[in-house]
Amino acid sequence: MLARIRQPRPRGSFSVSVCGRQLELWRIASTDPLAKDWEKARWKDGQLIMPGLTPLGLPALAAAAHARNFVTGAITHSFSRWAWSRARFQFGAEQYRAEIDALALRKGGGKFQRLDRVSVKFPPTDNNRIGTTYTSMCGTLVRVEIERATGALRIAKAYSVLECGQALVPEIVLGQSQGGFAMGVGYALLETLPPYEGGPGNGQWNLGQYLVARGSDLPLRDLEIEMLPPLTSDEPPKGMAEVVMIPVVPAILNAIFDATGRRFQSLPVTQTMLKGATA
């Protein structure tokens, strides 16, 4: 079984579940007690791992699955409302139960075929009112340089560290982190919309006045992002959105305090305010 499709849901991987077939590649008979343990198999670095057995490489598994008309692809659909939809699917002799509401499989080089579903359950609509917190933690260190004469601030170096559970696409988590850092810089130093007549309601505001961070506002070569491994091996992906943005603001304001002795109580801290503080 090769479809390395993850359920949108954190728990386990769908791929492992549908593919009791890998047992054959491990030469485990269906009567063997080990056969009941196949859900313990895990993907790691391109290999299917099961305690006590030789890891199976993806290319070998793929070749065998194609050659022997095993499952080579899976498409799932699910729906979340702070809980996932659920259904059962008949798969060979087994009933497969998962937190998905549609499943299509492909065998060998064949076409995808939708499996019939039974016992479909959707989370109650009342769940729409629920708020859920995943708690992805984050911290930031910054080093700032403030030019005494002009109040111009430069972030010379920065470090952000976060833990967001299993990162499904680490490159995007890294990008979100870098982007979140930039937003934090804007929040701390640049972005403001005043209330009342001169505010955005006057229809004149645009990016010429509402200043957002540009590349030159960032330490382009000196921003280090550290993504910590999941707290536990089965920790779900928790989502991280713009969490990296948040501690950037107090980090910059604390750095300004360390540099100038001034505590600023409102945002953004502009160059004019900094010039006053360094005079």
Added chain:
Amino acid sequence: MTTLAITINGRALRPTEVRDDLTMNDFLREHLGMTGTKFGCGAAQCLSCAVIVDNPDGTSYTSPTCIASAASFDGKAIRTVEGHAKNGELSALQKAFISHFAFQCGYCTAGFLNEAQVLLERLAKKPVARAELEKIIAAALDGHICRCTGYIKYHEAVRDVILADPKRYLA
């Protein structure tokens, strides 16, 4: 009305009558259906709408299209994001943007791509010292706003393309 003669991505368009208050952005997106060029702030502040303008002397520059009339491009040759790939193969910059995950929503990408392409061509004509490269890339891209993820990754992607061919771009 103005009769607009323009070359886009190497193809001369049949001269077209355009209203004088038609923006270049609307001309590209609405009249020609070339929606790769984006409309962002509408005030030439974000540069997501920038295209490349090629001078007769072989030099090029980028220009926003949101505040410029289509008529002001009469007689010019421009390149848009649709013109970078050749024979179905993405340009070195496009490949680098993808391999670096430089963009997320992609709205600013055409502008960054055009800007970086102009930079590459400028460096090919007039190479710079390695020590100056970071500043030159940063300065070239700085007019462009990215709100998702991109500044560092765009910067790294452009640098990688340049460093992959140092004889061409570096003095």
